[in-house]
Amino acid sequence: AAAAGSGETELQAAKESALRDVHRLLAVHLGTPPRSVHWQWRDKDRGFHRDGDLTPQEFAQRYAGVPVDDYVCLVHDPRPTSATGRTYTVEHLGNVVGAPPVVYLNVEVDLLRHLTMESLVDGEPVWFGCDTDRMSSLVLGVWDDQLYDYAGVYGAHVDLDKAERLALGDTLMTHAMLFTGVDVVDERPRAWRVENSWGDEKAQKGFWTMHDNWFGEHVFEVAVRRSRLSADLVDALAQEPVVLPAWDPMGALAR
Numbered sequence: 001a002a003a004a005g006s007g008e009t010e011l012q013a014a015k016e017s018a019l020r021d022v023h024r025l026l027a028v029h030l031g032t033p034p035r036s037v038h039w040q041w042r043d044k045d046r047g048f049h050r051d052g053d054l055t056p057q058e059f060a061q062r063y064a065g066v067p068v069d070d071y072v073c074l075v076h077d078p079r080p081t082s083a084t085g086r087t088y089t090v091e092h093l094g095n096v097v098g099a100p101p102v103v104y105l106n107v108e109v110d111l112l113r114h115l116t117m118e119s120l121v122d123g124e125p126v127w128f129g130c131d132t133d134r135m136s137s138l139v140l141g142v143w144d145d146q147l148y149d150y151a152g153v154y155g156a157h158v159d160l161d162k163a164e165r166l167a168l169g170d171t172l173m174t175h176a177m178l179f180t181g182v183d184v185v186d187e188r189p190r191a192w193r194v195e196n197s198w199g200d201e202k203a204q205k206g207f208w209t210m211h212d213n214w215f216g217e218h219v220f221e222v223a224v225r226r227s228r229l230s231a232d233l234v235d236a237l238a239q240e241p242v243v244l245p246a247w248d249p250m251g252a253l254a255r
Helices: 008-030 056-063 109-121 150-154 162-167 212-218 231-236
Strands: 037-042 048-054 071-075 087-090 104-106 126-130 175-185 188-195 207-211 219-225 242-244
Touching: 037 056, 048 056, 071 109, 109 126, 109 175, 109 188, 109 212, 109 219, 162 212, 188 212, 207 212, 212 219
Parallel strands: 071 104, 087 242
Antiparallel strands: 037 048, 071 219, 087 104, 126 175, 126 219, 175 188, 188 207
16 A cells, blocks of 8 residues: 555555454454453462453453553663663664653663562562573573683584673574572672472472573563662653664564
């Protein structure tokens, strides 16, 4: 239609018609989105509960009451082209019409580590994004940056640092999980407890152990409360974000 010279009104109508078709195809296979839900569950003591009828919005307000607007996304992007204390976004990122853009604030990895530890000590789990395939053992349920001795096997240095891996496309955020605990020794984290979504047959009933050396190398993003940031970082969030190209690895997880 665009190639044939249709105007904006005609193109918008064609788009809306196509989206109606997409909605119908999804509804045929997945069911129509519910207008109300009847929620029932068993608690940890096996007691039965029921609540309803609730609209999806009412359900969200009652049971998913996380104050999303209180949180910000911090990333560690050590590439020379990415300045700390700057905000970034990725071209074409985001899938909600009318929503604010996805914005990351780039900081040093030690700040990510400290704020994550601080949140956990205060009893709040922390969402994060990482490259989960690195130095991992499905059998042991462990991430440790010294898990495998590649240099000993190959007789050659095969490691790149974090910035080099990002710049050369050798790493990107591949998975999101939840920090639920931290082992603190002399006011520094030694190991992290991670809740994963790969089933309770793996690791310790779905909970993994991450050694802190892995955090620094392979964790890229955390979501923490804005109130935990210093005043200068809160001010930095107001900057117009630098727009990274659509294929940038910092946008991989949200895609």
